[in-house]
Amino acid sequence: MSLVFVPERLRGRVQIPEDNVQRLLEENDQLIRCIVEYQNKGRAAECSLYQQVLHRNLIYLATLADASPAQPEKPTT
Template sequence: MSVAFIPDWLWGSAEINQETTQRLLEENDQLIRCIMQYQNKGQAHECVQYQHVLHRNFIYLATITDANPASTSQAK
């Protein structure tokens, strides 16, 4: 199960660390590969559910990045 599917009541208590972020990035890699396989087979309609999870993961990563002032100061 995707770490992006954390229940609302756990959002404040979920620990965001490098390991969690790395797992999510690896999951995104697998999702992209799966989506590409379906598209290459001409079954684009089959990959919609994976695209939704990938989108949610991207939004989650962007949200935690925006919420962490240390990450934006390190990027400069």
């Protein structure tokens, strides 16, 4: 997602609790599993519903990533 979609006042200032992000990532994992299961069963309508929720979650996470300050890279040892 482009920074164009993140309001100027939010760029580099968003602080979202890490557990919220982790919870969304776990939900996305479960959604992907459900999508695969329904695809294997040929149930396209259910796939579509789960894909919409997954898409919304991914857009939200991308927006957070764009609005968050850059994290310095940790040196490798």
